[in-house]
Amino acid sequence: MALSLSAGQLWNLAEQPFDPARLPELAATAEAQTLSGIDAVPLAAALARAMSWIQAHLHTALAAAVHLEDGEDPRESASRIEEIAIHLHEAATTTDARCSDATELVRRLPQTLKQLKLGAISPAQARLIATHTRPLGNDEAVTAVDAKMAGRAPAQSRTATDRMIRRQIVAVDPEGAEARHRTRKKDRDVWVYDREDGMSQLGAYLPAEQATRIYAAVDARARQAVPAGDERTLAQRRADALLELTTTGSRAVVATEIRVTVPLDVLAGRTDAPGELDGHGAITPGLARELAHAPEATWRRIVTDPVTAEVVSVGRTRYRPPAAMARLVRLNDPECTFATCSVPAARCELDHLREWSRGGETSVANLGPACAGHHHLRHEAGWRVRREGDGRVAWTSPSGRTYRKAQAA
Protein backbone atom coordinates (compact mmCIF):
# COMPACT_ATOMS: atom_id res chain seq x y z
CA MET A 1 0.00 0.00 0.00
CA ALA A 2 1.27 3.46 -0.89
CA LEU A 3 2.45 5.63 1.97
CA SER A 4 1.28 9.17 2.69
CA LEU A 5 3.58 11.99 1.66
CA SER A 6 5.01 14.60 4.05
CA ALA A 7 4.52 18.34 3.46
CA GLY A 8 8.10 18.54 2.16
CA GLN A 9 7.55 15.70 -0.31
CA LEU A 10 4.30 17.31 -1.43
CA TRP A 11 6.06 20.64 -2.08
CA ASN A 12 8.56 18.69 -4.13
CA LEU A 13 5.77 17.13 -6.16
CA ALA A 14 4.04 20.51 -6.52
CA GLU A 15 7.14 22.25 -7.84
CA GLN A 16 8.56 19.63 -10.23
CA PRO A 17 7.32 18.44 -13.63
CA PHE A 18 4.53 16.01 -12.78
CA ASP A 19 5.62 12.38 -12.51
CA PRO A 20 2.61 10.06 -12.96
CA ALA A 21 4.53 7.30 -11.11
CA ARG A 22 3.84 9.32 -7.93
CA LEU A 23 0.06 9.22 -8.43
CA PRO A 24 -0.55 6.29 -5.99
CA GLU A 25 1.24 8.12 -3.15
CA LEU A 26 -0.57 11.35 -3.93
CA ALA A 27 -3.90 9.51 -3.98
CA ALA A 28 -3.12 7.81 -0.64
CA THR A 29 -2.22 11.18 0.91
CA ALA A 30 -5.39 12.82 -0.35
CA GLU A 31 -7.58 9.91 0.78
CA ALA A 32 -6.01 9.89 4.26
CA GLN A 33 -7.28 13.46 4.87
CA THR A 34 -4.77 13.96 7.68
CA LEU A 35 -3.31 17.29 6.55
CA SER A 36 -4.90 20.56 7.61
CA GLY A 37 -4.14 24.26 7.79
CA ILE A 38 -0.82 25.23 6.25
CA ASP A 39 0.15 21.56 5.71
CA ALA A 40 -2.79 21.16 3.34
CA VAL A 41 -1.42 23.94 1.08
CA PRO A 42 1.21 21.73 -0.64
CA LEU A 43 -1.39 18.97 -0.99
CA ALA A 44 -3.66 21.35 -2.89
CA ALA A 45 -0.69 22.53 -5.01
CA ALA A 46 0.35 18.94 -5.84
CA LEU A 47 -3.24 17.97 -6.72
CA ALA A 48 -3.44 20.98 -9.05
CA ARG A 49 -0.39 19.64 -10.93
CA ALA A 50 -1.96 16.21 -11.16
CA MET A 51 -5.19 17.78 -12.44
CA SER A 52 -3.29 19.47 -15.29
CA TRP A 53 -1.67 16.14 -16.19
CA ILE A 54 -5.08 14.43 -16.30
CA GLN A 55 -6.49 17.29 -18.36
CA ALA A 56 -3.67 16.96 -20.91
CA HIS A 57 -4.53 13.30 -21.38
CA LEU A 58 -8.24 14.12 -21.54
CA HIS A 59 -7.48 16.52 -24.43
CA THR A 60 -5.49 13.82 -26.22
CA ALA A 61 -8.34 11.34 -25.75
CA LEU A 62 -10.98 13.85 -26.93
CA ALA A 63 -8.98 14.73 -30.04
CA ALA A 64 -8.58 11.03 -30.84
CA ALA A 65 -12.28 10.38 -30.26
CA VAL A 66 -13.49 13.08 -32.64
CA HIS A 67 -10.85 12.47 -35.30
CA LEU A 68 -12.46 11.38 -38.57
CA GLU A 69 -10.83 8.51 -40.41
CA ASP A 70 -10.57 8.86 -44.21
CA GLY A 71 -14.00 8.53 -45.74
CA GLU A 72 -15.77 8.46 -42.37
CA ASP A 73 -19.12 10.28 -42.21
CA PRO A 74 -18.89 13.50 -40.04
CA ARG A 75 -22.08 12.32 -38.34
CA GLU A 76 -20.02 9.55 -36.70
CA SER A 77 -17.87 12.15 -34.98
CA ALA A 78 -20.96 14.17 -33.93
CA SER A 79 -22.43 11.02 -32.41
CA ARG A 80 -19.26 10.41 -30.37
CA ILE A 81 -19.38 14.03 -29.12
CA GLU A 82 -22.99 13.48 -27.96
CA GLU A 83 -21.92 10.40 -25.99
CA ILE A 84 -18.89 12.08 -24.38
CA ALA A 85 -21.08 15.08 -23.43
CA ILE A 86 -23.22 12.77 -21.29
CA HIS A 87 -20.13 11.76 -19.30
CA LEU A 88 -18.94 15.36 -18.95
CA HIS A 89 -22.42 16.40 -17.71
CA GLU A 90 -22.62 19.22 -20.24
CA ALA A 91 -24.41 20.25 -23.43
CA ALA A 92 -23.08 18.72 -26.65
CA THR A 93 -22.28 22.20 -28.00
CA THR A 94 -20.01 22.74 -24.96
CA THR A 95 -18.28 19.40 -25.55
CA ASP A 96 -17.94 20.25 -29.24
CA ALA A 97 -16.03 23.45 -28.39
CA ARG A 98 -13.95 21.50 -25.85
CA CYS A 99 -13.04 18.93 -28.54
CA SER A 100 -12.09 21.70 -30.99
CA ASP A 101 -9.70 23.13 -28.37
CA ALA A 102 -8.36 19.62 -27.69
CA THR A 103 -7.69 19.06 -31.40
CA GLU A 104 -6.00 22.46 -31.62
CA LEU A 105 -3.71 21.57 -28.68
CA VAL A 106 -2.84 18.14 -30.05
CA ARG A 107 -2.29 19.18 -33.68
CA ARG A 108 -0.92 22.73 -33.54
CA LEU A 109 0.09 23.54 -29.94
CA PRO A 110 2.39 20.66 -28.89
CA GLN A 111 4.53 22.81 -26.59
CA THR A 112 1.55 24.21 -24.72
CA LEU A 113 0.11 20.70 -24.36
CA LYS A 114 3.46 19.51 -23.02
CA GLN A 115 3.47 22.22 -20.33
CA LEU A 116 -0.04 21.14 -19.34
CA LYS A 117 1.07 17.52 -19.12
CA LEU A 118 3.97 18.54 -16.88
CA GLY A 119 1.49 20.38 -14.67
CA ALA A 120 3.31 23.66 -15.29
CA ILE A 121 0.18 25.46 -16.51
CA SER A 122 -3.48 25.17 -15.57
CA PRO A 123 -6.23 23.60 -17.71
CA ALA A 124 -7.80 27.06 -18.04
CA GLN A 125 -4.59 28.58 -19.42
CA ALA A 126 -4.23 25.79 -22.00
CA ARG A 127 -7.80 26.27 -23.20
CA LEU A 128 -7.42 30.04 -23.46
CA ILE A 129 -4.39 29.61 -25.69
CA ALA A 130 -6.17 27.02 -27.85
CA THR A 131 -9.39 29.03 -28.17
CA HIS A 132 -7.49 32.14 -29.28
CA THR A 133 -5.24 30.42 -31.85
CA ARG A 134 -8.07 28.46 -33.52
CA PRO A 135 -9.04 31.26 -35.97
CA LEU A 136 -5.39 31.66 -37.11
CA GLY A 137 -4.91 30.14 -40.56
CA ASN A 138 -1.14 30.50 -40.68
CA ASP A 139 0.46 27.38 -39.13
CA GLU A 140 3.86 29.07 -38.83
CA ALA A 141 2.35 31.89 -36.81
CA VAL A 142 0.62 29.33 -34.55
CA THR A 143 3.95 27.54 -33.98
CA ALA A 144 5.57 30.83 -32.96
CA VAL A 145 2.69 31.68 -30.60
CA ASP A 146 2.85 28.14 -29.15
CA ALA A 147 6.58 28.49 -28.36
CA LYS A 148 6.14 31.93 -26.83
CA MET A 149 3.12 31.02 -24.68
CA ALA A 150 4.58 27.69 -23.53
CA GLY A 151 7.65 29.59 -22.36
CA ARG A 152 5.76 32.30 -20.50
CA ALA A 153 2.50 30.81 -19.23
CA PRO A 154 4.09 28.68 -16.45
CA ALA A 155 4.94 31.87 -14.55
CA GLN A 156 1.61 33.56 -15.26
CA SER A 157 -1.82 33.76 -13.72
CA ARG A 158 -4.81 32.92 -15.93
CA THR A 159 -5.56 36.62 -16.38
CA ALA A 160 -1.97 37.38 -17.45
CA THR A 161 -2.11 34.52 -19.97
CA ASP A 162 -5.43 35.83 -21.28
CA ARG A 163 -3.93 39.29 -21.84
CA MET A 164 -0.77 37.93 -23.40
CA ILE A 165 -2.45 35.52 -25.82
CA ARG A 166 -4.86 38.22 -27.01
CA ARG A 167 -1.89 40.51 -27.53
CA GLN A 168 0.02 37.79 -29.41
CA ILE A 169 -2.89 37.11 -31.75
CA VAL A 170 -3.17 40.81 -32.65
CA ALA A 171 0.63 40.98 -33.06
CA VAL A 172 0.95 38.01 -35.45
CA ASP A 173 -2.26 38.67 -37.37
CA PRO A 174 -3.27 42.36 -37.17
CA GLU A 175 -5.39 42.20 -40.34
CA GLY A 176 -7.25 39.10 -39.21
CA ALA A 177 -7.82 40.72 -35.79
CA GLU A 178 -9.29 43.85 -37.42
CA ALA A 179 -11.53 41.72 -39.62
CA ARG A 180 -12.77 39.59 -36.70
CA HIS A 181 -13.41 42.75 -34.66
CA ARG A 182 -15.54 44.16 -37.51
CA THR A 183 -17.50 40.91 -37.73
CA ARG A 184 -18.01 40.62 -33.97
CA LYS A 185 -19.24 44.22 -33.75
CA LYS A 186 -22.33 43.10 -35.65
CA ASP A 187 -23.21 40.83 -32.68
CA ARG A 188 -23.42 43.75 -30.21
CA ASP A 189 -26.38 43.33 -27.92
CA VAL A 190 -27.95 44.18 -24.56
CA TRP A 191 -30.02 41.72 -22.58
CA VAL A 192 -31.65 41.17 -19.21
CA TYR A 193 -31.95 37.91 -17.27
CA ASP A 194 -34.50 37.33 -14.53
CA ARG A 195 -32.90 36.34 -11.25
CA GLU A 196 -34.36 35.16 -7.95
CA ASP A 197 -35.67 37.43 -5.17
CA GLY A 198 -36.99 40.15 -7.43
CA MET A 199 -33.64 40.89 -9.04
CA SER A 200 -32.46 40.92 -12.65
CA GLN A 201 -29.11 40.86 -14.35
CA LEU A 202 -28.41 43.33 -17.15
CA GLY A 203 -25.66 42.51 -19.62
CA ALA A 204 -24.14 43.93 -22.76
CA TYR A 205 -21.84 42.67 -25.52
CA LEU A 206 -20.01 45.67 -26.92
CA PRO A 207 -16.83 46.77 -28.68
CA ALA A 208 -14.20 47.05 -25.92
CA GLU A 209 -13.72 50.78 -26.37
CA GLN A 210 -17.44 51.40 -25.85
CA ALA A 211 -17.79 49.07 -22.85
CA THR A 212 -14.69 50.57 -21.23
CA ARG A 213 -16.07 54.04 -21.78
CA ILE A 214 -19.51 53.27 -20.33
CA TYR A 215 -17.97 51.59 -17.28
CA ALA A 216 -15.58 54.51 -16.73
CA ALA A 217 -18.52 56.96 -16.82
CA VAL A 218 -20.58 54.88 -14.37
CA ASP A 219 -17.59 54.43 -12.06
CA ALA A 220 -16.68 58.12 -12.16
CA ARG A 221 -20.30 59.14 -11.43
CA ALA A 222 -20.37 56.73 -8.48
CA ARG A 223 -17.22 58.24 -7.01
CA GLN A 224 -18.38 61.87 -7.41
CA ALA A 225 -19.10 63.84 -4.23
CA VAL A 226 -20.49 61.26 -1.82
CA PRO A 227 -22.70 63.07 0.74
CA ALA A 228 -21.73 62.68 4.41
CA GLY A 229 -23.62 59.81 6.01
CA ASP A 230 -24.12 58.01 2.68
CA GLU A 231 -23.67 54.37 3.66
CA ARG A 232 -23.94 52.88 0.18
CA THR A 233 -20.97 50.81 -0.95
CA LEU A 234 -19.10 51.77 -4.10
CA ALA A 235 -20.78 48.85 -5.90
CA GLN A 236 -24.22 50.09 -4.86
CA ARG A 237 -23.38 53.65 -5.94
CA ARG A 238 -22.24 52.31 -9.36
CA ALA A 239 -25.57 50.52 -9.80
CA ASP A 240 -27.46 53.70 -8.87
CA ALA A 241 -25.26 55.76 -11.20
CA LEU A 242 -26.05 53.44 -14.12
CA LEU A 243 -29.78 53.99 -13.60
CA GLU A 244 -29.31 57.74 -13.24
CA LEU A 245 -27.14 58.11 -16.35
CA THR A 246 -29.42 56.02 -18.57
CA THR A 247 -32.91 57.01 -17.44
CA THR A 248 -33.14 60.48 -15.93
CA GLY A 249 -31.91 62.33 -18.98
CA SER A 250 -29.56 64.02 -16.55
CA ARG A 251 -26.92 66.08 -18.32
CA ALA A 252 -24.52 65.33 -15.49
CA VAL A 253 -21.03 65.89 -16.79
CA VAL A 254 -18.95 62.88 -15.91
CA ALA A 255 -15.28 63.47 -16.49
CA THR A 256 -13.60 60.24 -17.44
CA GLU A 257 -10.13 59.54 -18.61
CA ILE A 258 -9.13 56.22 -20.13
CA ARG A 259 -5.54 55.50 -21.03
CA VAL A 260 -4.78 54.22 -24.51
CA THR A 261 -1.19 53.10 -24.90
CA VAL A 262 0.13 53.28 -28.45
CA PRO A 263 3.69 52.52 -29.50
CA LEU A 264 5.15 55.53 -31.34
CA ASP A 265 5.77 53.52 -34.52
CA VAL A 266 2.16 52.38 -34.59
CA LEU A 267 0.83 55.89 -34.10
CA ALA A 268 2.94 57.00 -37.05
CA GLY A 269 1.54 54.12 -39.09
CA ARG A 270 4.98 52.58 -39.62
CA THR A 271 4.23 49.24 -37.91
CA ASP A 272 1.16 47.26 -36.89
CA ALA A 273 1.75 46.19 -33.29
CA PRO A 274 -1.09 45.95 -30.78
CA GLY A 275 -2.02 48.88 -28.56
CA GLU A 276 -3.37 48.66 -25.03
CA LEU A 277 -6.71 49.86 -23.65
CA ASP A 278 -6.66 50.35 -19.87
CA GLY A 279 -9.00 47.92 -18.14
CA HIS A 280 -9.28 45.75 -21.26
CA GLY A 281 -5.86 44.84 -22.68
CA ALA A 282 -4.62 44.44 -26.25
CA ILE A 283 -6.47 46.23 -29.04
CA THR A 284 -5.84 46.21 -32.77
CA PRO A 285 -3.39 48.80 -34.15
CA GLY A 286 -6.22 50.38 -36.17
CA LEU A 287 -8.36 50.94 -33.08
CA ALA A 288 -5.35 52.18 -31.08
CA ARG A 289 -4.64 54.82 -33.74
CA GLU A 290 -8.31 55.78 -33.95
CA LEU A 291 -8.65 56.30 -30.17
CA ALA A 292 -5.31 58.10 -29.91
CA HIS A 293 -6.52 60.63 -32.50
CA ALA A 294 -10.10 60.81 -31.20
CA PRO A 295 -11.19 64.37 -30.37
CA GLU A 296 -12.98 63.39 -27.12
CA ALA A 297 -11.05 64.09 -23.91
CA THR A 298 -12.00 60.59 -22.72
CA TRP A 299 -8.94 59.01 -24.28
CA ARG A 300 -5.64 59.86 -22.68
CA ARG A 301 -2.99 58.97 -25.17
CA ILE A 302 0.17 57.38 -23.79
CA VAL A 303 2.81 57.01 -26.43
CA THR A 304 5.43 54.50 -25.44
CA ASP A 305 8.98 55.52 -26.08
CA PRO A 306 11.84 55.62 -23.55
CA VAL A 307 11.12 58.71 -21.46
CA THR A 308 12.96 59.53 -18.25
CA ALA A 309 13.51 62.77 -16.34
CA GLU A 310 10.94 61.97 -13.65
CA VAL A 311 11.20 62.48 -9.91
CA VAL A 312 12.24 59.05 -8.62
CA SER A 313 12.76 59.66 -4.89
CA VAL A 314 11.86 62.21 -2.23
CA GLY A 315 13.67 60.17 0.43
CA ARG A 316 12.04 60.54 3.85
CA THR A 317 10.91 64.12 3.38
CA ARG A 318 7.30 63.10 2.79
CA TYR A 319 5.19 59.99 3.26
CA ARG A 320 2.79 60.47 0.38
CA PRO A 321 4.42 60.37 -3.07
CA PRO A 322 3.99 63.46 -5.29
CA ALA A 323 1.49 62.95 -8.11
CA ALA A 324 4.19 62.61 -10.79
CA MET A 325 5.94 59.89 -8.78
CA ALA A 326 2.69 58.04 -8.08
CA ARG A 327 1.99 58.11 -11.81
CA LEU A 328 5.43 56.69 -12.58
CA VAL A 329 5.04 53.93 -9.99
CA ARG A 330 1.70 52.96 -11.56
CA LEU A 331 3.24 53.06 -15.04
CA ASN A 332 6.04 50.72 -13.93
CA ASP A 333 3.67 48.41 -12.06
CA PRO A 334 0.32 48.77 -13.85
CA GLU A 335 -1.35 46.36 -11.41
CA CYS A 336 -1.18 45.04 -7.83
CA THR A 337 2.27 43.45 -7.43
CA PHE A 338 0.93 40.20 -5.90
CA ALA A 339 1.88 37.31 -8.23
CA THR A 340 -1.59 36.36 -9.42
CA CYS A 341 -3.44 39.64 -8.95
CA SER A 342 -4.58 41.87 -11.79
CA VAL A 343 -6.33 44.69 -9.97
CA PRO A 344 -5.29 47.84 -11.91
CA ALA A 345 -2.81 50.07 -10.08
CA ALA A 346 -5.30 52.94 -10.35
CA ARG A 347 -7.50 51.07 -7.84
CA CYS A 348 -4.54 50.17 -5.53
CA GLU A 349 -2.89 51.94 -2.62
CA LEU A 350 0.82 52.61 -3.10
CA ASP A 351 2.46 50.61 -0.33
CA HIS A 352 5.91 51.39 1.04
CA LEU A 353 7.70 48.05 0.38
CA ARG A 354 10.15 48.71 3.20
CA GLU A 355 7.73 50.13 5.70
CA TRP A 356 7.85 53.85 6.46
CA SER A 357 7.89 53.02 10.17
CA ARG A 358 11.05 51.00 9.58
CA GLY A 359 12.90 53.71 7.69
CA GLY A 360 11.55 53.00 4.19
CA GLU A 361 11.84 55.83 1.66
CA THR A 362 9.16 57.37 -0.50
CA SER A 363 10.69 56.47 -3.86
CA VAL A 364 9.74 54.77 -7.09
CA ALA A 365 11.87 51.78 -6.06
CA ASN A 366 10.29 51.48 -2.63
CA LEU A 367 6.64 51.95 -3.65
CA GLY A 368 4.43 49.29 -5.16
CA PRO A 369 0.69 49.09 -5.82
CA ALA A 370 -1.23 46.65 -3.61
CA CYS A 371 -5.00 46.12 -3.82
CA ALA A 372 -7.04 46.20 -0.61
CA GLY A 373 -6.99 42.39 -0.25
CA HIS A 374 -3.26 42.03 -0.73
CA HIS A 375 -2.52 45.08 1.41
CA HIS A 376 -4.39 43.23 4.16
CA LEU A 377 -2.53 39.98 3.44
CA ARG A 378 0.74 41.75 3.98
CA HIS A 379 -0.09 43.79 7.04
CA GLU A 380 -2.34 41.32 8.88
CA ALA A 381 -1.39 37.84 7.64
CA GLY A 382 2.39 38.00 7.87
CA TRP A 383 3.43 38.02 4.19
CA ARG A 384 6.73 39.84 3.53
CA VAL A 385 7.52 41.85 0.39
CA ARG A 386 10.68 43.16 -1.23
CA ARG A 387 11.63 44.55 -4.63
CA GLU A 388 14.24 42.45 -6.37
CA GLY A 389 17.07 43.36 -8.75
CA ASP A 390 14.95 42.89 -11.87
CA GLY A 391 12.30 45.27 -10.51
CA ARG A 392 9.76 42.60 -9.62
CA VAL A 393 8.21 42.50 -6.15
CA ALA A 394 8.68 39.17 -4.36
CA TRP A 395 5.97 38.10 -1.88
CA THR A 396 7.01 35.55 0.79
CA SER A 397 4.17 33.66 2.47
CA PRO A 398 4.11 32.50 6.11
CA SER A 399 5.02 29.04 4.71
CA GLY A 400 8.35 30.49 3.56
CA ARG A 401 7.55 30.17 -0.16
CA THR A 402 8.28 33.17 -2.39
CA TYR A 403 6.06 34.16 -5.34
CA ARG A 404 6.67 36.66 -8.15
CA LYS A 405 4.68 38.02 -11.05
CA ALA A 406 5.73 36.80 -14.48
CA GLN A 407 8.10 39.13 -16.36
CA ALA A 408 6.25 41.61 -18.57
CA ALA A 409 6.16 40.80 -22.26
Ligand SMILES: [Zn+2]
Ligand atom coordinates in the same frame (compact mmCIF):
# COMPACT_ATOMS: atom_id res chain seq x y z
ZN1 LIG B 1 -3.90 42.34 -5.33
